[in-house]
Amino acid sequence: MDTRRFDTLHALRGPHGRLSRIAMAGLAGLAVAALTGHADLAREVAGLFRQDRWVTGSHRLNWYLRHSTIGRLAGLQAPLFDPVTGMPPATVDALQGWLGKGCDPRDRLARLNVLAHRIVTAPDATTQATAIAAFEDVAAPLVHDMPVADLEAAAAPAGPAPAFGLSEARAALIALRQIRMPWYVISGTFLGAVREGTFLAHDYDIDIGIHAEDFDDAAFRAQIGTTKDLVLVNTSPHRDLALQPDGLWRDTPRPALYRLLHASGIGVDVFVHHPDGDLRWHGSAKHRWDNHDFALADYTIAGLPVRGPADADRYLTENYGDWRTPVTRFNCSTGTPNVRFPFNPAALVEHLRIALRPHPAREAQIARLVLWQEGHLHHRGAEGTRLAVVPQGAGQTADRDCPAPTDPGR
Incomplete structure (x- = not known):
């Protein structure tokens, strides 16, 4: 690699x-x-x-x-x-x-980043409402002609997955032992351990989790900083605005996703898993996946001992539905029944930026699908398509089974 x-x-x-x-x-x-x-x-x-x-x-x-x-x-x-x-x-x-105040789409998207920041840092409800209205006005020409997502195009086969060599994946997993926090394998990596006994042949990266009560940001960064074969790529904190009694949409940023890269070229996604009642969720700036809270048990993957959710069937069913039947294409935004999309203006800008890109067309269709299904886009008759920063029902948990355009990996 x-x-x-x-x-x-x-x-x-x-x-x-x-x-x-x-x-x-x-x-x-x-x-x-x-x-x-x-x-x-x-x-x-x-x-x-x-x-x-x-x-x-x-x-x-x-x-x-x-x-x-x-x-x-x-x-x-x-x-x-x-x-x-x-x-x-x-x-x-x-x-x-x-x-x-440039009218070029690139200028408008860039200004949306600033307005997203204005929304989440507004000192009062009036200032925030002004920022929301400005965001929608700047976005209006960008989405005016945006059609409903083409599910057939979104479900088209993705390009070939990058090489995911067994020896490189094993080396990356061994290197993760340098993280001195109790971690465990999740998602596609856990699916491979349970169903195949090894890594999924078409996977993109390694997925691990750490319980929030066992995680410390400063200690994690320090541990990665002292390793010779792991490097921190970036982080993606989770933000989900909720309406407060004072009329302000506010959030509490939480550590969520830390992307690492192993010296072999294998990527590692480290997800902090937060408790929420009887749930245990993980995510990023753009996603949240809910699972019932779980204990941990011992497993092996490619001959290496690892930990993972004890009730494998329940965990994998919540993530994938029929997890026993391999699929050739999978996408984390549309192929997981337990996915939710946080109300996050900065993530909204990223979805828009992807939706407006001509290539890769399939990724653009998936981004449009998310914007439509989450209620951010609406047809307004002669006005064309309009964007709403605050979708109807924001903050409520939707019970839905997303359609499944997919990428290699499951």
Whole structure:
């Protein structure tokens, strides 16, 4: 498998010496100043490199390049990366000023990232309602002609899965023993252990879980930072807005998904599993999967001892329905009966960005399917399709069995 991404991430994660940090801060600051013409944006990126946060700084720099005039002329595709995450308020203001009021779809999508941030940080209900209305106005031209998702297109076969070699997968699983928290295999990795006794031949990555009461963010990052064969790619905290008595939509961000990369090129998704009554859920910024709470038991996968949910049949039935019958295509957004989609404006922007991309067409159809089924898109007669930030029934649990356009892996 291609290991260049691991080497790049490992180099970016550092640590880096003082002179290297100062030099990169200067170069990155000058580059952002040239691309945007905004000193505040340049200072913020330079500060990230000085603080040895090279991954975030590189993401910001890449985002500015792709949204700049140079990026447009070069035909660079806009990344899914949300530039506003972790951005100081003054920098958010500067970013909004740089983006201006351009009518190009790329400009509108970029402004939606800022407005999503305004929604979740609004100090009062009136300010929040204004931000929601502005979000819907900016999105209106983007969705005006968006049809109902084509299920047949969404169910079309995906491209071939990346190589998932047994030796590489075993090496990655062995490396995970360096995580000194009680983890266990879940989802497709657990399905492989129970049904096949090994990894699924067409899987993409390894999925593991850690109970929230056993998880500590700082300790986890420190443990990964000291390993030579694992690197943190990014994180995806779970946010689900709920209407409060004061009329504000508010959320409590929770640690949810930590994406790792093994030196072999195998990806590892680490999901924090949170208790909720008799449920145990895990997810990301865009998803939540509910299972009945579970104890753990011993299993083996490819000859390696692992832990996993004790009641395998109940867990796998909740995740996949008929899990005993292999399928050739599976998608985590549409093929899992226990999936829910959080009310999260930033995730809404990402769904829109994917839905508007011409390629890969199948991923765009799946994103449109999610937007329609979650009530964010509506036909308004002569007005065409309209987007609602707050869908009808937001915050209520839907009992539904999603259609199943699928990817390789189950």
